[in-house]
Amino acid sequence: MDKKDIIILGIETSCDETSVAIVKNGREVLSNIINSQIDIHEKYGGVVPEIASRCHIEIINMIYKEALEKANISLDQIDAISCTYGPGLVGALLVGVSYAKALSYASNKKLVGVNHIEGHIAANYITNKDLKPPFICLIISGGHTHLVYVEDYTKFKIIGKTRDDAIGEAFDKVARVVGLGYPGGPKVDKLAKEGVANISLPKTHLDNLDFSFSGIKTAILNLYHKNPNVNKADLCMSFEKDCCDILIENVMKAVKMYNVDKIVLAGGVSANSYFRNEFLNLEKEKNIKIYYPELNLCTDNAAMIASAGYYNYINNKFSDLRLNAIPNLKIGESK
Ligand SMILES: Nc1ncnc2c1ncn2[C@@H]1O[C@H](COP(=O)(O)OP(=O)(O)OP(=O)(O)O)[C@@H](O)[C@H]1O
Ligand SMILES: [Mg+2]
Numbered sequence: 001m002d003k004k005d006i007i008i009l010g011i012e013t014s015c016d017e018t019s020v021a022i023v024k025n026g027r028e029v030l031s032n033i034i035n036s037q038i039d040i041h042e043k044y045g046g047v048v049p050e051i052a053s054r055c056h057i058e059i060i061n062m063i064y065k066e067a068l069e070k071a072n073i074s075l076d077q078i079d080a081i082s083c084t085y086g087p088g089l090v091g092a093l094l095v096g097v098s099y100a101k102a103l104s105y106a107s108n109k110k111l112v113g114v115n116h117i118e119g120h121i122a123a124n125y126i127t128n129k130d131l132k133p134p135f136i137c138l139i140i141s142g143g144h145t146h147l148v149y150v151e152d153y154t155k156f157k158i159i160g161k162t163r164d165d166a167i168g169e170a171f172d173k174v175a176r177v178v179g180l181g182y183p184g185g186p187k188v189d190k191l192a193k194e195g196v197a198n199i200s201l202p203k204t205h206l207d208n209l210d211f212s213f214s215g216i217k218t219a220i221l222n223l224y225h226k227n228p229n230v231n232k233a234d235l236c237m238s239f240e241k242d243c244c245d246i247l248i249e250n251v252m253k254a255v256k257m258y259n260v261d262k263i264v265l266a267g268g269v270s271a272n273s274y275f276r277n278e279f280l281n282l283e284k285e286k287n288i289k290i291y292y293p294e295l296n297l298c299t300d301n302a303a304m305i306a307s308a309g310y311y312n313y314i315n316n317k318f319s320d321l322r323l324n325a326i327p328n329l330k331i332g333e334s335k
Helices: 038-042 049-071 090-107 116-127 167-177 184-192 214-226 232-258 273-285 302-314
Strands: 007-012 017-024 028-036 080-086 110-115 135-140 145-152 155-161 262-266 289-291
Touching (some): 007 049, 007 302, 017 049, 017 302, 028 049, 038 049, 049 090, 080 090, 080 302, 090 110, 116 135, 116 262, 116 302, 135 232, 167 184, 167 232, 184 232, 184 273, 232 273, 262 273
Parallel strands (some): 007 080
Antiparallel strands (some): 007 017, 017 028, 135 145, 145 155
């Protein structure tokens, strides 16, 4: 390890993944251990907050040890401890925040609080080594659909967001209604590949850069309830196509408004294969470059938190032991 290297330990517990990672200089992952609770929550059709917190408490110590072991590193060699402190489920967040504070206090290392959504954006720095701000980032996750102008590594401006459902939520709801189960995104993605976009759905176009997905979601639910024999694959493909058209329309407006040539996708839904292809096609048609994280960094993981933590660290954005969980933390408000 070079003396100048900065090593950050990241902790993520905002929802149903317990993850600890070690990342060098914000871009090189030395370890990224993720324990997903999906199997546990599957039978309830969604994440049960109380169960999520308990699972985090039971496993976090083991995940921490495994992360150090896999990176072949000791706590002494770490420069700072970073953790997600919002947005997310309060009980789940508190586990990671408390663990990070205890580690920071015991080892006398700097503490860096990270906004989970800024973490999703930072996942791109790990996959795309040449990526630098400014760019337009489309954050499409389970809880958010945000269009963000990323002016610099720690400077963000929300320029559009959903007025109702997050897109991941809409994917999960559609999957549940047509009987695909939870989590729905990957299942809709898979089934849509067998279908064609031949079902017309109402697309909501807003004057500004905001989004709305509740109309399209409700139309699917009504359509399915009226006609349960509808071809599910066609329904999934039509849903994906219309959502993607809405996203691309606003992203292209933002690209013009902010005069940038880079579009970055982030969050769990950026794993969607149809979306990834459609955005890549833009690269060929227009003079812009498209970036997205590798698949295992799209959904929640601690490597992205360590990467965002690194950029906070080098910009002297530290937290102290008063750091608390903030369930509705907004992007750009990181400590
Ligand atoms: N291939 C896919 N296609 C579409 N959606 C997907 C795919 N893979 C995962 N998703 C969706 O991504 C979401 C999970 O993403 P993520 O982990 O970023 O969300 P979250 O952490 O729950 O929410 P947030 O990050 O907003 O707090 C789920 O809604 C899931 O259905
Ligand atoms: Mg997330």
